[in-house]
Amino acid sequence: MDTERSFVHLARLALEGRPDDIAALVRQTLRRLQTSRTDLEPAIEAVMKLAATGSPLRRLVPKPVPVDSETRLELIRSENNVVIQREPTWSAPVAAALQRVVKEAVQEKALRAAGVSPTRSMLFVGPPGVGKTLAARWLARETGRPLLVLDLASVMNSFLGKTGANLRMVIDHAKREPSVLLLDEFDALAKRRDDATEVGELKRLVTVLIQELDSWPDYGLLICATNHPELLDPAVWRRFDSVIEFPKPTTAEISALIGSRLSISANRSSVAGLVSLSMSGSSYSDVDRLVTRARRNAVVDGRDVESTLLELAAEHVSTAPTEHRIALALKLIEFGFSQRHAADLTRVARDTLRKRAAKAKRVN
Secondary structure (H helix, E strand, O other), rough: OOHHHHHHHHHHHOOOOOOHHHHHHHHOOOOOHHHHHHHHHHHHHHHHHHHOOOOHHHOOOOOOOOOOOOOEEEOOEEEOOOOOOOOOOOOOOHHHHHHHHHHHHHHHHHHOOOOOOOOOOOEEEEEOOOOHHHHHHHHHHHOOOEEEEEEEHHHHOHHHHHHHHHHHHHHHHOOOOOOOOEEEHHHHHHHHHOOOOOOOHHHHHHHHHHHHHHHHHOEEEEEEEEHHHHHEEEHHHHHEEEEEOOOOOHHHHHHHHHHHHHHHHHHHHHHHHHHHOOOOOOOOOHHHHHHHHHHHHHHOOOOOOOHHHHHHHHOOOOOOOOOHHHHHHHHHHHHOOOOHHHHHOOOHHHHHHHHHHHHHHOOO
């Protein structure tokens, strides 16, 4: 075997930035080497596997972002070093499921040695604002992979025949290296094929997606997210390695989130619990927005954040149970609000507040 000639050829391909050709030459050269150097067989097999999947050589060459041929709009948004401003909060089952994916990535070699691969595809299901997109960003950060997000508006070309081609371009681009690819609003792409209102091209798009899910490489992570799982084609569900349901937070989880976002004084620690009752049924993002508004208003108005938070929470109690609204109104009065103001904010009759306040004094 002419080792020197192969080396020169390899150097030329590397300098020309041709990673696919490099991988092909490596495989060809190693196959010839296997017959003469049996002592190197384990090492050769390891390199052959690397050349056949996600070779690090691919990272050496800048990869142009795929664009729609008609509009020239980019089909994905990419983020190489994911930064998250605040650590996310999820329910315990969701957090445990996400942590397991990270553990699998850390123990990838051990998994492969046992003949299995890490999780490669996931479906996130849940209402808006419960942390599905944030979970994809968190997984990209924790596994040290770039995050690629499908731009649905660009992919869904007005010429329906282009949508499938655009989707294949995005997926082929994501396959070039280990990455986290997020397909948000997945129900727009993978609708049930028995839906009589959909045209044939969109139904063929589901077939494309199923093929790509089946062939997705195990060195990447494909995440699909939907707010409307009932719209998904039944054949899509069983293609995912893992399905995670993201519920809305419980009142206890809302209280914990508020406490973690604010430094509430010990003698007013009940504020977080009370506000969580008024925010029952809200999403994590709803609670986050409320806390951010409270902090902003407290600074601008020169007030304490607890009073401001209670006042804003009162805007959310119109549909809350009567006892929750009464409890919030009494807490507002305790914080210095007039009975009239507290009654107006919580939609509780002033007579009711007077009676409850008098009863509380007698008890104390």
